[in-house]
Amino acid sequence: xTAATLNPRLxxxxxxxxALDGQERLQLLLEFSQELPPxxxxxxxxxxxxxxxxxxxxxxxLAAEVEPDATVHLFFDAPPEAPTTRGFAGIxxxxxxxLNADEVLAIPAEFTSQLGLQDxxxxxxxxxxxxxxxxxxxxxxxxxx
Amino acid sequence: MTVTLPYxxxxxxxxxxxxxxxxxxxxxxxxxxxxGLVVAESDEDVLLYETGHVPGAVKLDWHTExxxxxxxxxxxxxxxxxxxxxxxxxxxxxxxxxxxxxxWWAAYALWVCSLFGHPDLRLMxxxxxxxxxxxxxxxxxxxxxxxxxxxxxxxxxxEIRAFQDQVLAHLGKPLIDxxxxxxxxxxxxxxxxxxxxxxxxxxxxxxxxxxxxxxxAAEDATFRTRAELEAIYQGEAGLHPADDVIVYCRIGExxxxxxxxxxxxxGYPHVRNYDGSWTEWGNSVRAPITRGESP
Numbered sequence: 001x002t003a004a005t006l007n008p009r010l011x012x013x014x015x016x017x018x019a020l021d022g023q024e025r026l027q028l029l030l031e032f033s034q035e036l037p038p039x040x041x042x043x044x045x046x047x048x049x050x051x052x053x054x055x056x057x058x059x060x061x062l063a064a065e066v067e068p069d070a071t072v073h074l075f076f077d078a079p080p081e082a083p084t085t086r087g088f089a090g091i092x093x094x095x096x097x098x099l100n101a102d103e104v105l106a107i108p109a110e111f112t113s114q115l116g117l118q119d120x121x122x123x124x125x126x127x128x129x130x131x132x133x134x135x136x137x138x139x140x141x142x143x144x145x
Numbered sequence: 146m147t148v149t150l151p152y153x154x155x156x157x158x159x160x161x162x163x164x165x166x167x168x169x170x171x172x173x174x175x176x177x178x179x180x181g182l183v184v185a186e187s188d189e190d191v192l193l194y195e196t197g198h199v200p201g202a203v204k205l206d207w208h209t210e211x212x213x214x215x216x217x218x219x220x221x222x223x224x225x226x227x228x229x230x231x232x233x234x235x236x237x238x239x240x241x242x243x244x245x246x247x248x249w250w251a252a253y254a255l256w257v258c259s260l261f262g263h264p265d266l267r268l269m270x271x272x273x274x275x276x277x278x279x280x281x282x283x284x285x286x287x288x289x290x291x292x293x294x295x296x297x298x299x300x301x302x303x304e305i306r307a308f309q310d311q312v313l314a315h316l317g318k319p320l321i322d323x324x325x326x327x328x329x330x331x332x333x334x335x336x337x338x339x340x341x342x343x344x345x346x347x348x349x350x351x352x353x354x355x356x357x358x359x360x361x362a363a364e365d366a367t368f369r370t371r372a373e374l375e376a377i378y379q380g381e382a383g384l385h386p387a388d389d390v391i392v393y394c395r396i397g398e399x400x401x402x403x404x405x406x407x408x409x410x411x412g413y414p415h416v417r418n419y420d421g422s423w424t425e426w427g428n429s430v431r432a433p434i435t436r437g438e439s440p
Contacts (some may be wrong), residue, residue: 022209030195057189081245083192121191122208124343 006111007103010095018116026120032090033083036076043075050077051139055131057124058082060089062132064139070100072140084121088129091115092136101140109133149265150182150239158270160371162412166405167368168241168267170276177201183238183290186273187254188245189398197283199243199276203232203290207250207398211257219300225261226297233290236264236298243269243276247359247366253401256418259305261298268405271367278365305404307391307417309425309432312350316433319390320353321382323403324423328395329355331436343395344427348434350393354382355440358399361406374411386413393419393426 006014017025043049043063050061061077074097076089096104112129153172158164176182177200184202186194194204205211210228211219220228234240240263244251248268255266269276277283302308307315327333331347349355360377363369369377378384390407392400397420408416426432 026192026195030192033192080196081193082190083196084190087192119214120209125191 005108006114007095007099007107009099010107010111013091013095014111014114014116018114020116022120025116029087029091029117030083032088032094033086034090036078036086036090036093039075039077043077047077050075051135053128053132053135056085056088056128058085060085060128060132062089062135064104064136064143066101066140066143070102070144072099072101072104072136073097074136084125085128088125088132092129092132096136101144104140105137107133107137150176150179157370161410162371163409166267166409167270169270170279170281173199173241173243173269173276174281181237181239182241183232183234184241184243184269185232185234185254186244187242187250188273189250190245193245193273195285197285198273200282200284200286201288202243203234203288205232205242205254207253207257211254219257219260222261222297222299225300226295229263229295230293233293234295235293236296238293239265239267241267241269243272245273247274247362247402248272249358249398249402252405253398256305256397256401256404260300260302262301271365274366305408305417307419309419309421309429311417312391312393312419312421312426313432315389315391316350316352318352319384319388320350321378321384321390321392321400321403321407322349322353322355323358323392323394323400324349324355325357326355326438328423329353330438331434343424346427346434348427348436349440350426351433351435352440353393353435355438356382356403358394358402361403368406368410371410374406378407378411384413386411387415388413389415391417391419393422395423396420397422 017028050063053060059079063075065073074093078086078089109130112126152165153168155169158167184199185205186198186202187205187207213220242251242255251268255268258266322329329349333347361369392403394400397418400418404416404418407413
């Protein structure tokens, strides 16, 4: 199986993960969870505007915004006691925020399997991350239609 | 030989059938530095330990460490010996387990350790959430415990573990489904656009009564008192202590929590956890299924 082509930013993240051994990969995921930016006030005060992602095993809410020039911005809310879910959100934020809509829509759903995390994190968890990406794409399509 | 650590004599625990299987956060705080004690954190979230844990606690990962990496099964005797030795746990260690989500995974780890008959296993009542709520110390420092020499013990799957064929032969006898009401009735499969993960069919094993695991937990994640537990499992669900009971959930983790309640807190001698649970049953060709609210 050949790996699907990723955009350069996601590819760099995948390369960073794959250059590390197991325990270090978890530490990198922890760093992504710590770097997830807090919600801006317009969402922090209106959490009902965020979409829940029930496929994640911990509470996770997200919103995708598409600017007139097609730039995508992403917003995530996950509690600190769910660091793995936060870490996934952090990866998606670092990898996708600021890309244009077509670039985000082109990301293959199976990119979660290219981070080298499948031996460390349960498959259901990784599917939660794929579900986040799926919901981001759907929100982007809705805003462009 | 290490001397056995004292039991927690808290009045609430004295009411349980096996008070030696449970300790409070106070007890753990008091005994943290005792030789012969190892505290282990077992979480659903693989990163939670890294964000901070009970000082001196080791991490025990249910997914990567207690499971066989290839076959859907637990580690064997040699694997368990290697794992315990690496963690600095000997056969005579008092092993106290705690974790997130009301101790689901800690109870699961305790159940797996019980398959190998580890002599002194205890669960920290209230788990990680209670320890943190009480502002007790946490650290990100990973302890370097000296390697121990844990013997190779054959895993005993007969007493507390049930396999699918045994559950089929058990139909008509007491079964407890500890999943959420929506999973029990099968309605979760009908949510539009949200495919249920892990099982092709929804519902429950015929005859299984629904007692969601959380009924056994108080607001602060601790176990309810013996009288409260008896009211639920004996009063409402109609179980009898002498019953041969099988408990199940989705993959066996939430049902480990209920297994602990029935076997250790209420003292039922014959309780088995069906770890194949719904991710096996709900995918099995011709396995009988009941939909709806009735057993």
